[in-house]
Amino acid sequence: MTKISAYAAQESGAKLERMPIDLGELAPDQVEINVSACGLCHSDVSMIDNEWGFSRYPMVGGHEIIGTISAVGANVSHLEIGQTVGVGWLSQSCQSCSSCMGGSQHHCRSARPTIVGRYGGFADKVRVQSIWAIPLPEGLDPKSAGPLFCGGITVFNPMLDFGLLPTHRVAVIGIGGLGHLALKFAKAWGCEVTAFTSSMDKVEELKKLGAHHVVNSRDNDAVGKLKGRFNMIISTVNVNLPWFNYMSTLAPQGKLVQVGIITDPMPVPSFSLVSGQKSVAGSDTGPPATIATMLEFCARHDIAPQVEYFKMSDINSAIDRLKSGKARYRVVLTND
Amino acid sequence: MTKISAYAAQESGAKLERMPIDLGELAPDQVEINVSACGLCHSDVSMIDNEWGFSRYPMVGGHEIIGTISAVGANVSHLEIGQTVGVGWLSQSCQSCSSCMGGSQHHCRSARPTIVGRYGGFADKVRVQSIWAIPLPEGLDPKSAGPLFCGGITVFNPMLDFGLLPTHRVAVIGIGGLGHLALKFAKAWGCEVTAFTSSMDKVEELKKLGAHHVVNSRDNDAVGKLKGRFNMIISTVNVNLPWFNYMSTLAPQGKLVQVGIITDPMPVPSFSLVSGQKSVAGSDTGPPATIATMLEFCARHDIAPQVEYFKMSDINSAIDRLKSGKARYRVVLTND
Numbered sequence: 001m002t003k004i005s006a007y008a009a010q011e012s013g014a015k016l017e018r019m020p021i022d023l024g025e026l027a028p029d030q031v032e033i034n035v036s037a038c039g040l041c042h043s044d045v046s047m048i049d050n051e052w053g054f055s056r057y058p059m060v061g062g063h064e065i066i067g068t069i070s071a072v073g074a075n076v077s078h079l080e081i082g083q084t085v086g087v088g089w090l091s092q093s094c095q096s097c098s099s100c101m102g103g104s105q106h107h108c109r110s111a112r113p114t115i116v117g118r119y120g121g122f123a124d125k126v127r128v129q130s131i132w133a134i135p136l137p138e139g140l141d142p143k144s145a146g147p148l149f150c151g152g153i154t155v156f157n158p159m160l161d162f163g164l165l166p167t168h169r170v171a172v173i174g175i176g177g178l179g180h181l182a183l184k185f186a187k188a189w190g191c192e193v194t195a196f197t198s199s200m201d202k203v204e205e206l207k208k209l210g211a212h213h214v215v216n217s218r219d220n221d222a223v224g225k226l227k228g229r230f231n232m233i234i235s236t237v238n239v240n241l242p243w244f245n246y247m248s249t250l251a252p253q254g255k256l257v258q259v260g261i262i263t264d265p266m267p268v269p270s271f272s273l274v275s276g277q278k279s280v281a282g283s284d285t286g287p288p289a290t291i292a293t294m295l296e297f298c299a300r301h302d303i304a305p306q307v308e309y310f311k312m313s314d315i316n317s318a319i320d321r322l323k324s325g326k327a328r329y330r331v332v333l334t335n336d
Numbered sequence: 337m338t339k340i341s342a343y344a345a346q347e348s349g350a351k352l353e354r355m356p357i358d359l360g361e362l363a364p365d366q367v368e369i370n371v372s373a374c375g376l377c378h379s380d381v382s383m384i385d386n387e388w389g390f391s392r393y394p395m396v397g398g399h400e401i402i403g404t405i406s407a408v409g410a411n412v413s414h415l416e417i418g419q420t421v422g423v424g425w426l427s428q429s430c431q432s433c434s435s436c437m438g439g440s441q442h443h444c445r446s447a448r449p450t451i452v453g454r455y456g457g458f459a460d461k462v463r464v465q466s467i468w469a470i471p472l473p474e475g476l477d478p479k480s481a482g483p484l485f486c487g488g489i490t491v492f493n494p495m496l497d498f499g500l501l502p503t504h505r506v507a508v509i510g511i512g513g514l515g516h517l518a519l520k521f522a523k524a525w526g527c528e529v530t531a532f533t534s535s536m537d538k539v540e541e542l543k544k545l546g547a548h549h550v551v552n553s554r555d556n557d558a559v560g561k562l563k564g565r566f567n568m569i570i571s572t573v574n575v576n577l578p579w580f581n582y583m584s585t586l587a588p589q590g591k592l593v594q595v596g597i598i599t600d601p602m603p604v605p606s607f608s609l610v611s612g613q614k615s616v617a618g619s620d621t622g623p624p625a626t627i628a629t630m631l632e633f634c635a636r637h638d639i640a641p642q643v644e645y646f647k648m649s650d651i652n653s654a655i656d657r658l659k660s661g662k663a664r665y666r667v668v669l670t671n672d
C-alpha cells in the first residue's frame with residue numbers, strides 16, 4: 001500500500017493542488033516508479049479542463065514520465081528496482097487480444113491511458129503495467145527524455161509504420177512539441193526535410209533542428225509551388241488547413257499523416273486521393289517495442305527533446321507557459 | 337495513313353454518329369488495333385457530356401478495348417500483327433520521368449488518357465503507344481475481357497499496392513462495373529469478402545460473385561455493427577456516405593480506398609484516422625505491368641467480367657442502358 005503525493009485538479013479548469021492519494025496494493029503485473037521528471041503535453045491540459053468530456057476528478061495529469069523503479073509486482077521479472085524507465089500515453093493493455101498478441105498493444109481496445117481513470121505522473125510516484133515502463137538506454141539524458149514517450153513516439157511511429165525511407169522527401173506541418181521532434185527524427189532518418197510553420201521568425205532555429213527548407217504554412221502560393229514533392233507529410237496541427245493545397249504537394253503514393261485531433265471533419269477532395277494514389281492517414285502513439293526502438297535511435301543519433309524546465313511545485317506556472325504557445329518546444333517538470 | 341470509322345459526339349450530350357477520321361501516319365512507338373469489342377464506362381458518358389469541362393469535339397469514347405494488332409510502328413519489336421491485346425484508360429506516357437522509369441507509368445504527369453484529346457475505341461480501329469497494348473493471355477475470352485482494362489485494374493491495383501493479404505477481411509461498397517470485379521478478385525485473393533449494396537434484391541447474385549456477406553449500405557445500424565472488422569474497404573461510389581460510420585468498421589491500420597470521384601470533398605473525422613492508425617486512400621487505374629499481372633490472375637482463377645452485349649452500331653441504346661443503372665454489371669459493345 002502506497003500513499004503518493006500528487007498535483008491534482010479538483011474540478012474542471014481548477015489550479016492544481018498537492019494532495020495525498022492512496023494507491024492501494026501494487027498489482028502483480030505492475031511496477032511503481034519514483035517520478036524524477038515529467039513532460040507537460042497539451043492533452044494534460046485538455047484533460048484537466050475536461051475538454052473531451054470524460055475527465056474524472058480529482059484529476060492527475062502527466063504522461064511523459066521519467067523515473068526509477070521503486071517496487072515491482074509479484075509477476076514482474078524483467079525490470080528491477082533502481083532501473084530508469086519512461087512511461088507515455090498508455091500504461092495498461094489486455095495482453096490477450098489480437099492487437100496485444102501481435103505487438104500493436106497501442107491498438108488494444110481496452111488499453112488504458114495513463115491519465116484517464118487513473119493517476120498520472122504529476123506526482124512523486126506513479127504505477128503502470130510493467131511492459132509500459134520502458135528502460136532508458138545509455139546515452140539519453142533522463143531529465144529531458146520524457147517528451148519522447150508521448151510527443152516523440154507519436155511522430156516516430158508513423159515514420160516506421162507508413163514506410164518512410166531515407167530517400168524520401170518529408171514535410172512537417174506545425175513545429176511545436178511534436179513537430180520539432182519530427183524534424184530531428186526525419187533528419188537523422190536521412191530524408192530531405194521541409195518545415196511548414198506559421199512563425200517565420202523561427203527559420204534559423206528550425207534549420208538547426210533538421211529542416212533543409214522552411215516554408216510559411218500560411219502562404220498558399222509558396223505551398224502550392226511544391227507540387228508533387230513530398231512522399232510523406234506529418235501534420236501536428238489541430239485545425240483544418242487548405243488540405244487540397246497540401247495534398248497537391250504530395251508525390252504519387254504520398255501520405256499525409258495527421259497526428260493531431262481536429263474538432264471538425266477534414267474536408268478531403270477525392271480527386272486529390274485518386275489522382276496519384278495518395279492517402280490521408282492518422283496515427284496515435286505506438287507500442288512498447290517501437291518506443292524502445294525509438295529510444296535506441298535517439299541515443300545513436302544524439303536526439304533529445306528541446307525543453308524548458310519548471311519545478312514540479314511550480315506546475316501551475318508551467319501550464320500557463322504551455323497555454324501561452326511560447327514554449328520552445330516542450331515544458332518538462334522536474335520533481336523537487 | 338489510316339482513315340478510321342468512329343462513333344463520335346459532335347457536341348456535349350449529342351447522340352453518337354458514325355464518322356470517318358483521318359489518323360495520319362502511325363508513330364514509331366505506336367501500334368494500331370482492329371477493335372473487336374469495347375466496354376462502356378461511366379467516364380465515357382461523362383466525357384461525351386463534358387461533365388468534367390475538358391472534352392473536345394468530335395469526341396470518341398471507348399477505353400476498355402479488345403482487338404487484334406493490325407500495324408506496328410517502326411520502333412515496336414515486342415508485339416506483332418494479329419496478336420490479341422487490350423487497352424484501358426491510358427494509352428501514352430513519357431517513358432522518361434521517374435514514375436515511368438520506376439514502373440508507375442500511370443502516375444506519369446504527361447500520361448494521356450485514351451479518350452482525352454485523342455480518339456478512343458468506339459471505332460473500327462484505335463492507336464496507342466505500344467506498352468499500353470497489353471497482350472491477352474490464353475484462357476481469357478476476348479469478347480468479355482474489355483472491362484478488365486479500366487474497371488478491373490482500378491480495383492485490382494489498390495489490392496496490390498495497399499497490401500491486401502489473403503488473411504484479410506475486405507469490403508466493397510457499391511457493386512456495379514467495378515465493384516462486381518472487386519468481389520471476384522477479393523474472393524480469389526483468399527479474403528473474407530463483404531459486399532455493401534443499396535440493392536438488397538441482389539443478395540444471392542452477389543454471393544455468387546464472391547461475397548461471403550452482403551450488408552445494406554443504407555442501414556447505418558447494420559454497418560455500425562461491423563465495428564473494427566475490415567482491413568480494407570474499396571469504395572466505388574461517387575457520392576459521400578456517412579464515412580464516420582464506415583471508418584468505424586475498419587480494423588487497426590485499416591484502409592478505406594476510394595476509387596470513384598466524388599464531387600464534394602469527403603468529410604473525414606481526424607479522430608477516425610488517428611485512433612487505430614487508419615487511412616483514407618485513393619487509387620486510379622494501374623501501370624502496364626500490373627495490368628498484365630491482373631490478366632494472368634484472371635486466367636488462373638477463371639475471372640471474367642459479367643457483361644451485357646450490344647452491337648457497336650447500337651451504341652446509343654447501350655448508353656441509355658448504362659444510364660438506367662440497370663446493367664449487370666458492365667455493357668460491352670461488339671464490332672459489327
